[in-house]
Amino acid sequence: SENFGHSVYEALSAGRPVITSKHTPWNNLSEAHAGKNVSTDGIAELVNAIHFFAEMDYDTLQTWSRGAQDYAEKSVDIEKIREDYELMFK
Numbered sequence: 001s002e003n004f005g006h007s008v009y010e011a012l013s014a015g016r017p018v019i020t021s022k023h024t025p026w027n028n029l030s031e032a033h034a035g036k037n038v039s040t041d042g043i044a045e046l047v048n049a050i051h052f053f054a055e056m057d058y059d060t061l062q063t064w065s066r067g068a069q070d071y072a073e074k075s076v077d078i079e080k081i082r083e084d085y086e087l088m089f090k
Contacts, residue, residue: 012072015065019049026075033067 008026011018018035020026029035036052038045056064 009072009076012068012075015069017053017064017068019046019053029071032071033064034071035064035068 005020005024005026008018008020008024012026012034017033018026018029020029020035020037021040022037023040024037026035027037029037036045036049038049053061053064
């Protein structure tokens with residue numbers, strides 16, 4: 001679907017935490033150490049999320065990078081997608 005956010009998945013799978021709104025399929029990012037979901041009501045949460053990542057030390061970033069990769073792996077069933085594509089193009 002259009003709101004899947006392919007670039008979001010690419011970033012997560014590359015170990016890069018993301019910042020998204022709370023209106024995407026990518027939820028509970030903080031709990032997974034994969035990123036931040038922010039409100040679209042104003043900019044305060046977005047600003048706080050940017051500062052959170054900008055001020056992060058290397059070791060903490062490594063934890064969040066692993067969290068992002070783990071989140072990506074658990075969020076998408078690549079084998080199921082492959083099967084669906086094969087069915088679609090038969």
